[in-house]
Amino acid sequence: MKNQQIKIMSHLVAGYPSLAESEKIALAMAGAGVSYIEIQIPFSDPVADGPTIAAANRHALDRGTSVNDCFELMTRLKERVSIPLLFMSYYNILFRHGVDAFCARAAAAGCWGLIVPDIPFDEEPGNGYLAACAKWGLNPILVISPITPPDRLRAIGEMAKGFVYCVSGFGITGQERNVSDETRDYLARVRQHISQPLALGFGISSQDQIVAAAEVADIVVIGSKIINLYNQGSETEGLKNISDFLQIS
Amino acid sequence: MLTEKLMNVETGYFGEFGGRYVPEMLVPIMDALRDAFVRYYQDEEFLAELAHLNETYIGRPTPLYFCQNLTTRLGGARIYLKNEGLCHTGAHKINHCLGQALIAKRMGKKRVIAETGAGQHGLATAAVCAKLGMECVVYMGAKDYERQRPNVFWMERLGATVMEVKEGGQILRDAINAALRDQLTNPTDTHYLLGTVCGPHPYPVMNTYFQSVVGREVKAQIMKQAGKYPDYLVACVGGGSNAMGLFYEFLDDESVKMVGVEAGGEGIEEDSRKCRHAARMQSGYPGVSEGFKSLFLQNDDGQIKDTSSVSAGLDYSGVGPQMVYLRDIGRVRFTYAFDDEVLAAYDLVARSEGVFPALESAHACVEVIKMAPQLSRDEIIVFNCSGRGDKDLFIVAPRLAKDNFAAFLRKKVDELGR
Numbered sequence: 092m093k094n095q096q097i098k099i100m101s102h103l104v105a106g107y108p109s110l111a112e113s114e115k116i117a118l119a120m121a122g123a124g125v126s127y128i129e130i131q132i133p134f135s136d137p138v139a140d141g142p143t144i145a146a147a148n149r150h151a152l153d154r155g156t157s158v159n160d161c162f163e164l165m166t167r168l169k170e171r172v173s174i175p176l177l178f179m180s181y182y183n184i185l186f187r188h189g190v191d192a193f194c195a196r197a198a199a200a201g202c203w204g205l206i207v208p209d210i211p212f213d214e215e216p217g218n219g220y221l222a223a224c225a226k227w228g229l230n231p232i233l234v235i236s237p238i239t240p241p242d243r244l245r246a247i248g249e250m251a252k253g254f255v256y257c258v259s260g261f262g263i264t265g266q267e268r269n270v271s272d273e274t275r276d277y278l279a280r281v282r283q284h285i286s287q288p289l290a291l292g293f294g295i296s297s298q299d300q301i302v303a304a305a306e307v308a309d310i311v312v313i314g315s316k317i318i319n320l321y322n323q324g325s326e327t328e329g330l331k332n333i334s335d336f337l338q339i340s
Numbered sequence: 341m342l343t344e345k346l347m348n349v350e351t352g353y354f355g356e357f358g359g360r361y362v363p364e365m366l367v368p369i370m371d372a373l374r375d376a377f378v379r380y381y382q383d384e385e386f387l388a389e390l391a392h393l394n395e396t397y398i399g400r401p402t403p404l405y406f407c408q409n410l411t412t413r414l415g416g417a418r419i420y421l422k423n424e425g426l427c428h429t430g431a432h433k434i435n436h437c438l439g440q441a442l443i444a445k446r447m448g449k450k451r452v453i454a455e456t457g458a459g460q461h462g463l464a465t466a467a468v469c470a471k472l473g474m475e476c477v478v479y480m481g482a483k484d485y486e487r488q489r490p491n492v493f494w495m496e497r498l499g500a501t502v503m504e505v506k507e508g509g510q511i512l513r514d515a516i517n518a519a520l521r522d523q524l525t526n527p528t529d530t531h532y533l534l535g536t537v538c539g540p541h542p543y544p545v546m547n548t549y550f551q552s553v554v555g556r557e558v559k560a561q562i563m564k565q566a567g568k569y570p571d572y573l574v575a576c577v578g579g580g581s582n583a584m585g586l587f588y589e590f591l592d593d594e595s596v597k598m599v600g601v602e603a604g605g606e607g608i609e610e611d612s613r614k615c616r617h618a619a620r621m622q623s624g625y626p627g628v629s630e631g632f633k634s635l636f637l638q639n640d641d642g643q644i645k646d647t648s649s650v651s652a653g654l655d656y657s658g659v660g661p662q663m664v665y666l667r668d669i670g671r672v673r674f675t676y677a678f679d680d681e682v683l684a685a686y687d688l689v690a691r692s693e694g695v696f697p698a699l700e701s702a703h704a705c706v707e708v709i710k711m712a713p714q715l716s717r718d719e720i721i722v723f724n725c726s727g728r729g730d731k732d733l734f735i736v737a738p739r740l741a742k743d744n745f746a747a748f749l750r751k752k753v754d755e756l757g758r
């Protein structure tokens with residue numbers, strides 16, 4: 092399988108280890124040919140993240156990373172890369188800023204889509220989050236899991252824009268998973284109800300897994316592995332590790 | 341009717357607060373739990389078992405006790421203490437632990453997880469799991485693990501695994517996050533036995549239901565002892581479970597006024613990351629975290645702040661959605677008590693009545709001590725003594741009897757070293 096055919100979405104935490112480094116990490120990712128970059132706005136209580144990403148959130152906040160910093164990072168990156176850039180965060184960040192105002196600013200900064208794992212599509216009557224995404228032209232990336240029942244898959248298929256993010260197994264980010272028969276069956280089941288492209292994420296940590304995942308999914312998500320790669324060695328080595336890992340031949 | 345509004349099993353919203361803001365993975369799990377709750381709380385066989393164990397295992401009804409000496413000393417309203425400290429394992433927490441565990445068992449869950457602050461909820465969870473033969477894992481912030489060490493010991497003796505959470509401020513909120521992560525990793529075989537009226541729907545309504553036995557008993561007991569309903573109900577508020585327990589049954593009785601007391605800590609002051617208190621009703625803002633919409637202590641960016649209180653059980657940045665709703669409609673008045681006032685009240689209640697309130701409950705005592713002298717002899721205050729103070733030995737002793745306690749500990753350490 093050729094590099095260009097494998098679509099990758101790689102993840103970073105804005106402000107980890109610093110905003111300047113986050114920018115370099117994103118540029119290294121884009122340079123390595125990823126298709127999407129997921130920029131996490133750090134949150135104090137990242138419940139859907141595993142220990143590696145949670146610690147990076149904490150670190151970024153300890154360094155004083157603000158939501159405004161994240162918008163500015165997005166603006167700067169948008170000037171230098173052409174692939175879609177997404178914000179990932181938790182609902183309180185949007186809620187506190189005002190969901191509509193947040194979406195307006197994200198769109199103005201050049202953001203392509205949002206991943207907000209803790210706002211189910213049917214939570215608020217006339218879901219203000221989905222409405223604001225539609226109003227400002229952002230793709231709300233909805234997340235599903237292997238235990239999402241068929242009726243919810245169908246509903247998500249109707250609402251989803253951009254792509255749908257499939258959690259690859261039970262669990263939070265950072266645990267190793269092979270692309271198993273179960274995952275194969277899971278994505279096949281999802282495709283019965285959802286026609287959008289499927290991204291497969293959570294726990295992919297080797298190039299072999301990326302290649303395997305790309306056989307069943309349209310987009311492969313690389314999360315905590317990036318932070319681990321970065322943390323191995325000096326800053327320059329970290330960037331090179333990321334870039335080498337993402338260049339799959 | 342308020343009692344109906346606060347038992348909204350349909351959506352779990354109370355005004356704009358509540359809901360179930362969880363990752364999609366947990367949506368089917370929370371929906372199944374809600375369905376099971378709806379089924380069993382109307383099931384006679386279930387209710388009969390609950391009533392039987394309430395009586396024979398927990399020791400219900402707990403006494404409503406007239407604090408004669410305190411009343412005389414303060415010279416105002418008559419003060420009654422609802423002694424939840426006499427529940428098995430020492431606090432009201434076991435009321436919802438038993439109820440939830442009986443549901444979890446019927447749902448076929450093999451493993452139970454819980455968060456704990458003061459250790460009382462963890463202890464009660466460990467006890468019911470031992471009794472019902474379920475595996476039990478309790479998450480506890482490292483700071484609470486240290487300051488509530490006796491309860492760690494007891495939970496372990498009951499066969500539970502206590503996980504020390506070293507993330508964040510290392511208190512209750514971090515334990516809740518860790519438990520939510522565990523539930524995300526183990527969605528089907530594990531029941532998350534959440535310990536207060538917070539978290540995603542159905543926890544607030546479910547725990548309110550199981551705690552409401554407290555107020556129901558008070559209603560009968562106060563009629564028998566005083567021939568009238570109380571004028572005031574007072575309870576401390578961490579998440580709000582003991583307060584909901586005492587208040588719920590009286591919500592539609594308009595003559596009964598209600599007061600909730602939060603942790604004032606070392607003062608109502610804060611910076612952008614940390615509060616010296618845990619008084620959400622004073623400086624919290626609407627937000628969504630840990631699965632529900634409510635008031636949270638947070639900064640302008642929506643980052644939740646760390647909190648501080650002498651009592652681990654009140655040391656939490658969020659508060660139950662029903663509590664916020666009751667405040668907004670003016671049904672419950674909220675105030676706060678500072679750490680040093682709490683220790684003084686603890687001492688006063690102990691010396692005048694021979695009862696040790698838990699430090700959490702002593703927050704309610706502070707307010708009672710302030711209110712009583714302003715009221716007349718024919719007015720009645722009932723406060724929820726939600727737990728007993730034994731667990732607080734290592735917090736109270738260094739503050740109230742430092743030298744003796746230090747000498748004792750040194751002697752014990754020497755003996756162990758030998």
Ligand SMILES: Cc1ncc(COP(=O)(O)O)c(C=O)c1O
Nearest residue numbers: 460578579580581582653700727
């Ligand atoms: C004795 C006691 N009272 C009160 C609380 C506070 O919780 P809640 O507000 O849910 O009653 C706790 C919590 O640990 C407790 O142990």
